[in-house]
Amino acid sequence: MLTSRVLGWIGMGVFGACLAAPVLAEREIGAEDFGCLLEMTPVRGFYVSNLHGDLAATLAVAEAETGVWPPGSLVQLVPGEAMVKRSDGYNPATRDWEFFELDTTSGGTSIRARGFADVNNRFGGNCFACHVKANPDRDLICEQGHGCDPIPLTEAVTRALQKTDPRCSDAPALTPEEAAALSALQATLGAP
Ligand code: HEC
Numbered sequence: 001m002l003t004s005r006v007l008g009w010i011g012m013g014v015f016g017a018c019l020a021a022p023v024l025a026e027r028e029i030g031a032e033d034f035g036c037l038l039e040m041t042p043v044r045g046f047y048v049s050n051l052h053g054d055l056a057a058t059l060a061v062a063e064a065e066t067g068v069w070p071p072g073s074l075v076q077l078v079p080g081e082a083m084v085k086r087s088d089g090y091n092p093a094t095r096d097w098e099f100f101e102l103d104t105t106s107g108g109t110s111i112r113a114r115g116f117a118d119v120n121n122r123f124g125g126n127c128f129a130c131h132v133k134a135n136p137d138r139d140l141i142c143e144q145g146h147g148c149d150p151i152p153l154t155e156a157v158t159r160a161l162q163k164t165d166p167r168c169s170d171a172p173a174l175t176p177e178e179a180a181a182l183s184a185l186q187a188t189l190g191a192p
Contacts, residue, residue, distance in 0.1 A: 083099055
């Protein structure tokens, strides 16, 4: 009796250890995985790609506007912020999304901050705290009207930030409205 209970505990211990085992073969993700936003695939107002090469799987969920995003999915609205879907079970708390705050120049990308529930944007807003408010079927993807608190960027500013990504060699022209919105944003942020 005692023996079988002890054996049971040992069994549970082994089972538990298996569950806690690190996910193998997780690909490293670094600054070189990010690049010109405009070379990613546009979906409604944002851009996607798949770092594992499975763009079709990423696009299928993006276009369905519901469902779980496949591993390797890279999603960006503006050049300086990104979400990457890591492999299944990598970080259950954030549904395996890793958040990135990026610095971009014509020379490329550097990672200012990265992580899971603890990454803030440069204005002090916590990425996960906002994105977790998206309706459950959205897998933390906000867009507009799906439960997240709105961000203080107008559509013209977002477009202007996308079109002026310094990593892109062929920058499209800004509309007068986008140019005005960008100057207003720069004035607010105290940029020269
Ligand atoms: C104040 C809440 C808030 C914070 C903080 C925030 N976001 Fe978002 N994010 C949003 C909303 C709302 C949208 C959709 C905006 C739109 O489509 O106009 C969005 C859009 C995005 C998108 C495009 C896909 C989507 O969900 O619509 C990505 C990627 C993204 N944010 C990443 C980040 C990262 C990375 C951080 C932290 C560095 C961050 N966000 C911080 C609310 C937030």
